[in-house]
Amino acid sequence: MAADAAPALLYLPGLPEPGARLELAAADAHYVARVCRARVGERVEATDGRGARAALRLVEVRRGVVVELEAVTREPALRQSWVLCGAPQGERADWLVEKLAELGVGRFLPVDTVRGRWRAASGRRARWERLAIAALRQSRRLHLMAVEEPAPLQQALSSLPPGSSCWLADLSGAVTGHGLAPTGVDPTIGLIGPSGGLDDGERQAALVAGFQPLRLSDARLRTETAALAWAVWWSAGGP
Amino acid sequence: MAADAAPALLYLPGLPEPGARLELAAADAHYVARVCRARVGERVEATDGRGARAALRLVEVRRGVVVELEAVTREPALRQSWVLCGAPQGERADWLVEKLAELGVGRFLPVDTVRGRWRAASGRRARWERLAIAALRQSRRLHLMAVEEPAPLQQALSSLPPGSSCWLADLSGAVTGHGLAPTGVDPTIGLIGPSGGLDDGERQAALVAGFQPLRLSDARLRTETAALAWAVWWSAGGP
Numbered sequence: 001m002a003a004d005a006a007p008a009l010l011y012l013p014g015l016p017e018p019g020a021r022l023e024l025a026a027a028d029a030h031y032v033a034r035v036c037r038a039r040v041g042e043r044v045e046a047t048d049g050r051g052a053r054a055a056l057r058l059v060e061v062r063r064g065v066v067v068e069l070e071a072v073t074r075e076p077a078l079r080q081s082w083v084l085c086g087a088p089q090g091e092r093a094d095w096l097v098e099k100l101a102e103l104g105v106g107r108f109l110p111v112d113t114v115r116g117r118w119r120a121a122s123g124r125r126a127r128w129e130r131l132a133i134a135a136l137r138q139s140r141r142l143h144l145m146a147v148e149e150p151a152p153l154q155q156a157l158s159s160l161p162p163g164s165s166c167w168l169a170d171l172s173g174a175v176t177g178h179g180l181a182p183t184g185v186d187p188t189i190g191l192i193g194p195s196g197g198l199d200d201g202e203r204q205a206a207l208v209a210g211f212q213p214l215r216l217s218d219a220r221l222r223t224e225t226a227a228l229a230w231a232v233w234w235s236a237g238g239p
Numbered sequence: 240m241a242a243d244a245a246p247a248l249l250y251l252p253g254l255p256e257p258g259a260r261l262e263l264a265a266a267d268a269h270y271v272a273r274v275c276r277a278r279v280g281e282r283v284e285a286t287d288g289r290g291a292r293a294a295l296r297l298v299e300v301r302r303g304v305v306v307e308l309e310a311v312t313r314e315p316a317l318r319q320s321w322v323l324c325g326a327p328q329g330e331r332a333d334w335l336v337e338k339l340a341e342l343g344v345g346r347f348l349p350v351d352t353v354r355g356r357w358r359a360a361s362g363r364r365a366r367w368e369r370l371a372i373a374a375l376r377q378s379r380r381l382h383l384m385a386v387e388e389p390a391p392l393q394q395a396l397s398s399l400p401p402g403s404s405c406w407l408a409d410l411s412g413a414v415t416g417h418g419l420a421p422t423g424v425d426p427t428i429g430l431i432g433p434s435g436g437l438d439d440g441e442r443q444a445a446l447v448a449g450f451q452p453l454r455l456s457d458a459r460l461r462t463e464t465a466a467l468a469w470a471v472w473w474s475a476g477g478p
Contacts, residue, residue, distance in 0.1 A: 139458040232471040
């Protein structure tokens, strides 16, 4: 089966022990029985979003779908990236969250800045988590992207793990396309300003915190495009 | 003024000769007078989307906005890229068109394939052209991305300029992140399969046409994400 044609992974955060049986929730059962047309005895794969890849054997496909967990392997996250992202214009963040998760970003931290604050929006975080899960399933990744609530930039900067590799999206920075690759340090962190840009004090604070300016295109990009371009750069540098 | 804070370019496809005056259309007048709060005697910039950068001096800002074209310079397109793109799932193409234009792609060609056809949609091309114009203005680019109607893949492949540099988004391909840069040949062309992937015959036809497989991430990407990742790779390789 071509890689592109492999079915999506199931996302089962509470994966049981090998030998255990469980009945799939309605949406997963529909996917397995109707979309994939899997039959009793066939296998599907699942992850808990924390590195597990589980083989599930279908033992019943009638009213509900019951699977038996045959085996689980675990893969550590080989690389870790975080995206600190200022507020984009309008409602442009849903697509961004989906794309970052597809590209394998580990953590999405919306940051509030002088020139841009994330609007309060009820239900947004839950929606973003659903989008991250859908992207994990689709891209068959084993590690679910964490989604944070918006926090002030200064607070986010002061809580970064020591020794992180930090990059600031900036038109005046080093050009990514000329052989510059991520260093392999974990986590690798990208900081993208809001649609109005970081102000001088914030930019200075980022430089003091060790962020290196990085130019992602030959023209200015919207916030969400820059965040995506940064994630592409990081994702492409993998093994 | 910081690059990020520079106002958007005006898009005036029928740019007059230097010395000529013209009254801006309502949307441009609103942008200049209300959003940028420009006053008589101040200057704004415009492009015709074909390489011109024009300096316009405001001579009237009252009921309407009248500008005098002071000078025009022309910049050739230093690099050219085309994206041949299979149909993504659902309605995921609007964002893609906007992002490709922001990244400086020159031509967007939707292609119909065995496993995915673009649905007929009235008004879509005009909407995509509006999105491309908005992205040109926002990113202050001088060359407007051309948007084509969907065409069969085989027809698109047979109409590529001889000597193009051609790349096929493919998980089995060469890894972009390890120092592989676009060659600088124009046009540089990316081919991205539909959500179900190219079939074997189509893939073979692309290889015969000179497309080289290129791996854009360490997991499979949705069609529109792969198209975007390809454009990021191309865009980052610029001067």
